[in-house]
Amino acid sequence: MIGDLQRRKASHYFDLIDEDDNGLVEAADFELRADRLAETRNVTDPEAQAELQKRVLSWWEHLCALADTDDDDRITREEWQTYWEALQVSIEEGGETEKRTLESLERAARGTFEAIRRTEDGTVTEAEYLDWLHAWNVEADRADFDRLDRDGTGNLSEDDLIQAVREFYLSNDPNAPGNVLYGELPG
């Protein structure tokens, strides 16, 4: 069973990715997301816009493969909840199952990292991170960024993101830094 904090994070995240608020997560939400990102970042070059679309849509395909259990290319709130439950169950099972789940979350984290970063320097800066959240209409500030930057380098590394994604999905510790990956949870 997932804990109450996990349930709140699942619901917050679903609301965020359901960009058009129709109660379903679909490819269209991610197309809108890519448009908003392009807008926030002033990406006007068609080739760069296409690259951004591609990155954001590959993230959708990853989520869809994991959570769309009835294969109709849309994720309902129930499917989303079931996906989070399944993640938790597989962690509790341990062994190979747990290992596969952690690997899958790591892939998700690497994909997220690719989507956030704008330069090839192997890190995510505070400005990149805040722009990213801004495109989600999420208010976040320096303090949230600093929590995720747990080794205090001033940038987020891929490892910081991996740890954050892991905690975002799996932790019920109210003090886990990864809880704020998508901003503060609504009260």
Ligand SMILES: [Ca+2]
């Ligand atoms: Ca939607």
Ligand SMILES: [Ca+2]
């Ligand atoms: Ca479905």
